[in-house]
Amino acid sequence: MKRKKDIMSFFQRKDKVDSETEPNGSGVERARESREPAEREQEELSIGETESEGILEEESETDGETEAESNTPTEEPRVSTSSGPSDISKSREEPPVQPMMNLYPRTLMGDRRRSFKAAWYHIHPWLEYSKQSDSVFCYACRHFSPPKVSETVFDSKLGFNNWKKATYKQGGFAIHARSERHKQAMITWRDYQKAVKSNATLVNALNKEHNKQVQENRDYIKTIGEILLLTATQNNAQRGHDESAESDNKGNFMAILETIAKHDKTVQKRLTSIHNAKYTSKGIQNEVLSCLADMVRTKIIEEVKDSEVYSIMADETKDVKKKEQISLVLRYYFSGAVHESFLHFESADRLDVAGLTDKIIHILESHGLEYKNNLVGQAYDGASVMSGKHSGVQARIKEQAKHAFYIHCNAHCLNLVLVDTVKAIPEVGEFFSLLERLYVFTSGSYVHQKRLGIQKEMYPGAPARELQRLSDTRWTCRYMALHTIMDRLPAIKRVLQDIVQEHSGDRSVEARGLLAQIDLQLIVCLVTLHKGFGEATFLSDMLQSSSLDLSKAVDLVEVLVQTLNDYRDESFFDDLWNEVLNTAEQCDTAIQPPAKRPKKLSSQFNADWALSTVGQRSDSERVKDSFRTTLFYPLLDQMLNELNRRFSSKNCEIMTGIQALNPTSDVFLKEKSLFPFARMYESNIEDLGHELHQFRRILERKIQSGMQKPSSVVELALFIIPYKDVFFELFKVCKIAVSIPVSTASCERSFSALKLVKTYLRSTMSDDRLSNLGVLSIESRRAKALNLDEFADLFAKKH
Numbered sequence: 001m002k003r004k005k006d007i008m009s010f011f012q013r014k015d016k017v018d019s020e021t022e023p024n025g026s027g028v029e030r031a032r033e034s035r036e037p038a039e040r041e042q043e044e045l046s047i048g049e050t051e052s053e054g055i056l057e058e059e060s061e062t063d064g065e066t067e068a069e070s071n072t073p074t075e076e077p078r079v080s081t082s083s084g085p086s087d088i089s090k091s092r093e094e095p096p097v098q099p100m101m102n103l104y105p106r107t108l109m110g111d112r113r114r115s116f117k118a119a120w121y122h123i124h125p126w127l128e129y130s131k132q133s134d135s136v137f138c139y140a141c142r143h144f145s146p147p148k149v150s151e152t153v154f155d156s157k158l159g160f161n162n163w164k165k166a167t168y169k170q171g172g173f174a175i176h177a178r179s180e181r182h183k184q185a186m187i188t189w190r191d192y193q194k195a196v197k198s199n200a201t202l203v204n205a206l207n208k209e210h211n212k213q214v215q216e217n218r219d220y221i222k223t224i225g226e227i228l229l230l231t232a233t234q235n236n237a238q239r240g241h242d243e244s245a246e247s248d249n250k251g252n253f254m255a256i257l258e259t260i261a262k263h264d265k266t267v268q269k270r271l272t273s274i275h276n277a278k279y280t281s282k283g284i285q286n287e288v289l290s291c292l293a294d295m296v297r298t299k300i301i302e303e304v305k306d307s308e309v310y311s312i313m314a315d316e317t318k319d320v321k322k323k324e325q326i327s328l329v330l331r332y333y334f335s336g337a338v339h340e341s342f343l344h345f346e347s348a349d350r351l352d353v354a355g356l357t358d359k360i361i362h363i364l365e366s367h368g369l370e371y372k373n374n375l376v377g378q379a380y381d382g383a384s385v386m387s388g389k390h391s392g393v394q395a396r397i398k399e400q401a402k403h404a405f406y407i408h409c410n411a412h413c414l415n416l417v418l419v420d421t422v423k424a425i426p427e428v429g430e431f432f433s434l435l436e437r438l439y440v441f442t443s444g445s446y447v448h449q450k451r452l453g454i455q456k457e458m459y460p461g462a463p464a465r466e467l468q469r470l471s472d473t474r475w476t477c478r479y480m481a482l483h484t485i486m487d488r489l490p491a492i493k494r495v496l497q498d499i500v501q502e503h504s505g506d507r508s509v510e511a512r513g514l515l516a517q518i519d520l521q522l523i524v525c526l527v528t529l530h531k532g533f534g535e536a537t538f539l540s541d542m543l544q545s546s547s548l549d550l551s552k553a554v555d556l557v558e559v560l561v562q563t564l565n566d567y568r569d570e571s572f573f574d575d576l577w578n579e580v581l582n583t584a585e586q587c588d589t590a591i592q593p594p595a596k597r598p599k600k601l602s603s604q605f606n607a608d609w610a611l612s613t614v615g616q617r618s619d620s621e622r623v624k625d626s627f628r629t630t631l632f633y634p635l636l637d638q639m640l641n642e643l644n645r646r647f648s649s650k651n652c653e654i655m656t657g658i659q660a661l662n663p664t665s666d667v668f669l670k671e672k673s674l675f676p677f678a679r680m681y682e683s684n685i686e687d688l689g690h691e692l693h694q695f696r697r698i699l700e701r702k703i704q705s706g707m708q709k710p711s712s713v714v715e716l717a718l719f720i721i722p723y724k725d726v727f728f729e730l731f732k733v734c735k736i737a738v739s740i741p742v743s744t745a746s747c748e749r750s751f752s753a754l755k756l757v758k759t760y761l762r763s764t765m766s767d768d769r770l771s772n773l774g775v776l777s778i779e780s781r782r783a784k785a786l787n788l789d790e791f792a793d794l795f796a797k798k799h
Contacts, residue, residue, distance in 0.1 A: 084137055084157055085130040092192065096128040096139040105134045107163070114163040124173050126186065135159030138176065140185040144192065149181060216266050221288075221795055222788040223267055224279050227256050228288050232776035233783055235756040238285060254280065286769055291794045293772035296782045300330065300341045301367055307332040309732075310369070311377030311404075311739050313340070314360055314386075314393075315747035316348060319754060321763045324348040325770075326356070327750040328363050331377070331546075333735045336718045340546040340746040342778040343367065345754065345771040353385055357396040375401040376681065379741035381412050403681050405654055410553055410647075411543045411743040417642040418475040418536060424638045427631055431525040432470060434517050435481060438492065439467045441510060451495045458491050467492075476540040479533040486530055490586050493518055520584055520591060524627045527580050528635060535563055536639075544745035549713045549738045551662035554655045557647045564640050573632060577624055591620065654680070658737045663710045669696060678733050688729040695720075695727055713737050753777045 088097045098121045106113040116136065120127055126140045138154035145155065153160045154176050166172040176182055196204075231238050231252055240251025250258075257280065261268040270276050279288075304310050310332040319325050326346045332339055344363050348355065364371045378394055380386035386393045387408055394406035422428045442451055455464045465488050468481040485492065496518070499511040539560050543553060566572065584591055657677025659665040667673040669692055678688055699719075703709050710716045717734040724731040757773045758765060765773075776783045 085132040092143040109164040135161035140189045144185040144188040218792045233780040289772040293775040303334040309376045313379045313744045317751045327747040329746040331741045345774045347767045371401045375404045377740035378404045379407040409744040413646040421638045476537045479537040482530045550655045551658045661713045691727045691730045
């Protein structure tokens with residue numbers, strides 16, 4: 001290091017002397033003025049013979065130290081020991097400057113004009129030519145000569161340009177090539193070239209080892225991330241109760257990592273070496289999961305910001321540890337489709353209006369979402385704390401986000417229609433209570449096995465059907481329970497009859513009571529509710545679709561109302577009654593009511609004969625009319641009243657405006673229906689009117705040319721995308737229309753994932769880990785498409 005410092009001092013002094021003694025004038029003039037001294041110098045044979053081998057060894061040693069020092073990234077390239085024109089090489093890292101010219105400058109020398117020849121490059125590869133001074137220099141001597149040696153004309157400031165003597169055997173290039181100094185410089189140059197080509201220099205060796213270590217580290221952390229990503233998307237537990245080396249069960253994460261180590265030497269080296277960080281602790285796992293989940297959230301936020309407008313859906317539930325968890329889902333239009341993307345699980349310490357409002361606003365702000373102008377909708381369930389008109393969460397949020405229109409989850413509304421219908425008709429409530437008792441009774445181990453055996457006997461080849469428990473919150477799910485009982489009612493009745501005949505105490509007594517309830521009234525309720533709940537279940541499934549828009553929801557509700565009105569037709573009830581009679585016949589159930597005691601006629605009619613009585617009907621007709629008036633019509637009327645009340649014009653006010661964007665609607669693109677909706681979101685009505693006029697003409701031409709007419713608001717928005725800059729206001733209202741949520745079913749689906757992530761054995765996980773795992777599980781499609789190289793970069797930035 002001391003020698004290098006002396007050499008640099010030598011360089012500085014040399015540059016200073018050069019700068020002080022450099023004559024004025026151009027390089028060409030200086031070359032011509034010094035031509036005669038250069039010629040005399042070329043004739044001397046003792047040029048370059050004053051240096052010894054010791055100087056060469058010293059220079060080689062110095063070069064080694066310089067290369068060792070060059071591992072630092074801030075070191076500048078080595079500067080040439082000889083100054084020269086600015087258009088030739090400045091350091092040994094640069095190759096010799098050998099410009100190829102059609103015509104080199106010619107100078108009068110003797111009896112002719114002479115110039116440099118490009119062919120000399122091939123004879124003497126060490127030559128480099130300066131256009132500025134029309135002279136040549138020795139690349140090897142300039143960059144690879146030992147310090148403190150006298151310079152020659154080939155590494156001077158002026159260079160060699162005596163083209164007359166350039167090819168002399170005893171002068172010019174030949175005599176310089178035979179000099180000892182030049183030979184030593186050429187040897188050093190060749191060694192340097194070999195070292196560069198083989199990457200054998202110390203700098204390259206260190207960089208290569210460093211890059212290898214960096215790549216191994218990246219591959220290892222990507223392996224860690226890939227394992228955690230796999231277990232998260234599959235809802236598998238990562239950690240084990242005991243992850244020590246002596247444990248037989250270290251958990252899924254360590255088990256998979258050790259399995260990979262058997263086939264990957266890099267992973268095996270990490271796990272077995274005591275000097276390497278293994279990155280398997282719970283803290284590192286949480287950091288890796290956080291990085292992966294943040295990458296997924298970043299993609300979602302980018303899509304939301306690109307869409308500009310969005311809606312939120314929120315719901316809460318209790319996890320396995322009885323802690324309230326809020327699920328937040330975003331709905332927006334992006335890339336020609338409607339997306340409902342899960343964003344976050346947040347634990348709620350307070351369930352009052354202020355606490356829930358602050359939680360929702362905090363989540364939006366923490367992810368950088370602008371909600372005061374871009375939030376166009378909010379959907380919750382019908383709980384008063386959420387839906388309160390004056391002081392509910394929706395009202396509080398609308399105070400800050402004026403465009404956030406509140407939607408009561410339509411799936412919840414339909415569920416409430418069925419709940420209120422059942423409550424209003426006592427016979428229907430008693431019917432569902434009987435079904436629940438049947439489920440409990442047949443779920444016992446003895447009765448269950450007996451029922452399975454009878455099903456195999458009565459329905460050979462058909463799979464056994466299990467009775468389903470009635471859901472108290474999802475009434476549309478009761479359709480499956482009704483459907484199962486419709487198919488297996490004869491088998492259920494036979495099971496009860498066999499148990500009654502066993503005389504087995506309480507079981508037989510209970511079976512006798514249930515058997516007595518399976519009569520014609522039960523069958524009428526079963527068939528009627530199976531029809532009604534079947535239609536409601538279809539609507540419920542459609543309302544829970546994430547791609548459904550409000551205009552389609554309006555159409556589906558209207559279809560259900562029309563269907564129920566059609567059920568009031570006499571022909572429909574006749575078909576329904578025939579189905580009741582067929583089911584009763586299969587179950588061997590009495591159709592006629594018990595015969596009544598005949599009415600005794602008055603004694604004054606003893607001498608008369610009554611051929612007929614006015615209005616007298618058969619017993620079967622009387623039973624049919626009784627069920628029509630006491631059960632069937634009241635059930636239809638109650639469902640229609642509840643549908644009209646729950647989906648009234650007040651609640652559907654915004655839906656009516658959106659209908660103007662539905663291509664299948666009668667008011668499609670009508671200003672009277674669309675403008676009120678557009679004013680709610682502060683659209684430019686004047687521009688929108690002009691756009692509607694032009695858009696109708698374009699749409700008509702496209703349809704006439706053979707294009708299929710859009711069938712929904714989503715397809716209409718997709719059609720506008722190529723013209724979105726022209727129809728700016730129309731495209732904006734289309735995005736708003738499809739971004740307004742229909743239901744909170746996506747939140748309900750996230751609760752299903754919550755139960756798989758936070759189980760009884762995983763109940764102690766932190767809220768952040770739960771939220772990250774929830775994002776990776778629910779948004780598994782996005783998670784599986786993550787770039788693990790980007791993950792490695794993100795993880796490195798955090799460390």
